[in-house]
Amino acid sequence: MSLAHEMAFASPNITSVAVEATEFPDLARKYHVSGVPKTVVNDEVEILGALPEDAFVDQALSGS
Amino acid sequence: MALLSPADQQSLREVFQQLSRRVRLLFFTQTIGCETCVQAREILDELPPLSDQIVVEEVNLVLEKEKAARFGIDRAPAIVLAYDDAESADAIKDSRIRFLGAPAGYEFGSLVHAVLLVGGRASALGAKSLERLAAVDKPLTMQVFTTPT
Numbered sequence: 171m172s173l174a175h176e177m178a179f180a181s182p183n184i185t186s187v188a189v190e191a192t193e194f195p196d197l198a199r200k201y202h203v204s205g206v207p208k209t210v211v212n213d214e215v216e217i218l219g220a221l222p223e224d225a226f227v228d229q230a231l232s233g234s
Numbered sequence: 235m236a237l238l239s240p241a242d243q244q245s246l247r248e249v250f251q252q253l254s255r256r257v258r259l260l261f262f263t264q265t266i267g268c269e270t271c272v273q274a275r276e277i278l279d280e281l282p283p284l285s286d287q288i289v290v291e292e293v294n295l296v297l298e299k300e301k302a303a304r305f306g307i308d309r310a311p312a313i314v315l316a317y318d319d320a321e322s323a324d325a326i327k328d329s330r331i332r333f334l335g336a337p338a339g340y341e342f343g344s345l346v347h348a349v350l351l352v353g354g355r356a357s358a359l360g361a362k363s364l365e366r367l368a369a370v371d372k373p374l375t376m377q378v379f380t381t382p383t
Contacts, residue, residue: 172347174376176359178330179351181367184374185306188344190335191379193270194309197334203379210377227363234372 173226174209238280246346250285254354255318257288258326262302262312264295274311274336277345287353311336313345315352339382 178186191198191206201210209217209226215233217226238246259278263271281288295302295310305314305328313333319325329352337345351357357364 172344172358174378175331175344175348175351176357177363177367177376180357180359180364181370181374182330183370183372184367184376185330185332186376186378187332187334188337188341189377189379190270190333190338190341191381193335197377198379201377201379206380208379210379212374223360223363227359227366230374230376231366231370234370234374 173223174230177227177230236280237277243280243284246281247284249346249350250287250353252350252353252355253285253287255287255320257349257353258316258318259288259290259349260293260305260314260316261290262293262295262305262307262310262314264310268310270336271311273338274313277337277342278313281349288349305332307332309334313337315348317352336382341380341382344380 174186175188178184189197191203201208205218207220209230211217211230211233215229217229221229236243259281261275261278263275275292278290282290293301295307302308307314315329315331316326317329319327329348331348331352333341333345359367
């Protein structure tokens with residue numbers, strides 16, 4: 171979680187939203203969340219689980 | 235009733251001493267149809283007594299639609315972290331860090347981390363990551379799904 175927040179604070183083009191999945195089941199359903207953490211970037215890229223920084227940044231930016 | 239133990243309050247009070255600017259927790263709420271809004275507010279209310287650099291500002295999602303739209307918020311409870319710009323005391327800057335849902339359990343730690351970051355702590359990211367992020371030239375929205383445990 172904190173990595174996405176760090177990325178948002180470091181780049182004026184990035185927004186990060188921590189979504190509490192059990193409180194918003196419609197969002198969890200929409201993005202097929204079956205385990206946490208799951209990160210969805212621009213509705214395109216999905217990152218499952220917690221990754222080391224380099225790998226997380228790699229995947230998060232892979233669609234841009 | 236305090237949610238944090240006296241020992242937790244004391245350690246947070248110490249860690250919040252590093253806040254070098256005012257952090258505003260914009261709390262988007264609504265009175266009807268929001269089961270966890272009260273819980274979220276109770277959690278947020280734990281923080282201002284621990285540092286005069288932390289303030290909570292409530293925004294009614296229904297009555298203050300314009301403000302909600304400005305921060306891209308359409309659900310409650312939601313928290314947007316903002317901060318005072320050192321250049322002008324009136325300007326409030328959006329950190330682009332948000333929480334949807336009550337920041338309970340594990341998420342409370344994320345909230346504290348985010349408050350410290352927005353409050354002036356250096357980025358925890360490595361130089362390589364920061365370099366790559368500086369090159370991001372189109373809007374990215376990252377949604378991170380979590381649970382309290």
